Amino acid sequence: MRGRLIGVSLGPGDPGLITRRAWDVLISDARWAWPVRRAGGESHALGIARRAGLAPPADGLPLVFPMTHDVAVLARAWARAADAVLPVLRAGRDVAFLVEGDAGTYATFTYLARAVRALDADVPVEVIPGVTSFQAAAAGLGLPLAETDDAVAIVPAGYGIGELDRLLPHFDTLVLLKVKPLLDAVLDWLAANGLGDHAVFIEKAGTPEERVVRELETLRRCKVSYLSLMLVRNPGRERGTMIRGCRPKQGDA
Amino acid sequence: MRGRLIGVSLGPGDPGLITRRAWDVLISDARWAWPVRRAGGESHALGIARRAGLAPPADGLPLVFPMTHDVAVLARAWARAADAVLPVLRAGRDVAFLVEGDAGTYATFTYLARAVRALDADVPVEVIPGVTSFQAAAAGLGLPLAETDDAVAIVPAGYGIGELDRLLPHFDTLVLLKVKPLLDAVLDWLAANGLGDHAVFIEKAGTPEERVVRELETLRRCKVSYLSLMLVRNPGRERGTMIRGCRPKQGDA
Numbered sequence: 001m002r003g004r005l006i007g008v009s010l011g012p013g014d015p016g017l018i019t020r021r022a023w024d025v026l027i028s029d030a031r032w033a034w035p036v037r038r039a040g041g042e043s044h045a046l047g048i049a050r051r052a053g054l055a056p057p058a059d060g061l062p063l064v065f066p067m068t069h070d071v072a073v074l075a076r077a078w079a080r081a082a083d084a085v086l087p088v089l090r091a092g093r094d095v096a097f098l099v100e101g102d103a104g105t106y107a108t109f110t111y112l113a114r115a116v117r118a119l120d121a122d123v124p125v126e127v128i129p130g131v132t133s134f135q136a137a138a139a140g141l142g143l144p145l146a147e148t149d150d151a152v153a154i155v156p157a158g159y160g161i162g163e164l165d166r167l168l169p170h171f172d173t174l175v176l177l178k179v180k181p182l183l184d185a186v187l188d189w190l191a192a193n194g195l196g197d198h199a200v201f202i203e204k205a206g207t208p209e210e211r212v213v214r215e216l217e218t219l220r221r222c223k224v225s226y227l228s229l230m231l232v233r234n235p236g237r238e239r240g241t242m243i244r245g246c247r248p249k250q251g252d253a
Numbered sequence: 254m255r256g257r258l259i260g261v262s263l264g265p266g267d268p269g270l271i272t273r274r275a276w277d278v279l280i281s282d283a284r285w286a287w288p289v290r291r292a293g294g295e296s297h298a299l300g301i302a303r304r305a306g307l308a309p310p311a312d313g314l315p316l317v318f319p320m321t322h323d324v325a326v327l328a329r330a331w332a333r334a335a336d337a338v339l340p341v342l343r344a345g346r347d348v349a350f351l352v353e354g355d356a357g358t359y360a361t362f363t364y365l366a367r368a369v370r371a372l373d374a375d376v377p378v379e380v381i382p383g384v385t386s387f388q389a390a391a392a393g394l395g396l397p398l399a400e401t402d403d404a405v406a407i408v409p410a411g412y413g414i415g416e417l418d419r420l421l422p423h424f425d426t427l428v429l430l431k432v433k434p435l436l437d438a439v440l441d442w443l444a445a446n447g448l449g450d451h452a453v454f455i456e457k458a459g460t461p462e463e464r465v466v467r468e469l470e471t472l473r474r475c476k477v478s479y480l481s482l483m484l485v486r487n488p489g490r491e492r493g494t495m496i497r498g499c500r501p502k503q504g505d506a
Contacts, residue, residue: 007392011272017382020276020305021269052273069401102388102398110397127392129270129384135355139260139380144363145355146407148322153424154405167423170416171406242411 002123003093007103009130012206015052017131030094033061045098065108082115102130134175136206157182161189176230199232255376256347260356262383265459268305270384283347286314288361298351335368355383387428389459410435414442429483452485
């Protein structure tokens, strides 16, 4: 019997946002593993467990996932991580891979699980979903991500302003991730679309270092973290006509 | 001192997905309130707390939110609900409004909070975010909602097939909510776009009655619940070029 590889979502940073099921796994006999950017580096996911009052077990496995888009480097890292956890799983012990946020939303766990299953298709994989940083950000601001019939887009800002132009007419909420590299352009775009009062900048959402900026123009003079997002509500969206069960039909289908 | 109005997200149905902070509120002195469709009706949110082993307190407040799009009817319901909780808050006691899923994502809490604040702007409102049904569905299926640089759209299917056509080229994942009224048209659209093998239908995601259907054509002969969604991965998406920090710049900004 193989142990289970469990993606344990811990939420964005507040240990109160750990789910009860994730907690049960953390205090079980499962062997912990967690992602680090480099050998000996800090792990944000592990930090959440620490703040919850849990000490990392002595046999915990830091797994190195470098911050790069180089596919060959990444593939080697995933393979090495899979090699590190496979003996544990084959010995029948569960591995709890700690994930910041939600394991299904921009998380490393997907790649680890794929690499492990490529080596041994019999390993059972389980995912415990969790709260994302942008949900926590919206909650903290008292802003809904979506009201009735709203449409929400979650997009890395790196796709560029042209893409934002194309998406804006179709969405009530835009969650712009990783805004740092394009921040000035995004600020210009918000101003040009009259959205300056409907957007909020959040750095390290859901963590103890969270910073919220509503006076967006002040950002032009600031240094911001890579972990920055923007919540944009689009009050001017033309809602269109919804089909049966929602709004009167008008032949769009 | 007013009590706090707390939107307590309980996740989609599995009591293990209740967060620790939500749990703490449930077992605190806060007075519970929960949404029902009609007087004397069942509450899905309350059912989650029950399955977690918590008995609803004798002084719990069922608040009627009818299932309608009639804005006048809804406004009256919100006002009545606000009238019911306001005396509790003014007496200094917290009110824990139980929410299925996430209080910021298509939830009634937004309207209740607005109605209460309209009557008394001094009431502190707090939102505890939670896991959504579609996150739980993705986790259960072992499907990521988003991998690196993916874009995700969350749209009520009622916007129609034309809208899906417009959105498809821009997204790696489409979360189609409330697919029931348009189900046959959505099935045709998936087939026409070669997405039949990349879409999964989930009814009552995250609840004990969850039903997953991958053989989509069988749905044409089935009765489905109003609480149905479709997760669609778009493997053919043209990823385009991302800007600095993500992929090589190519002048989109």
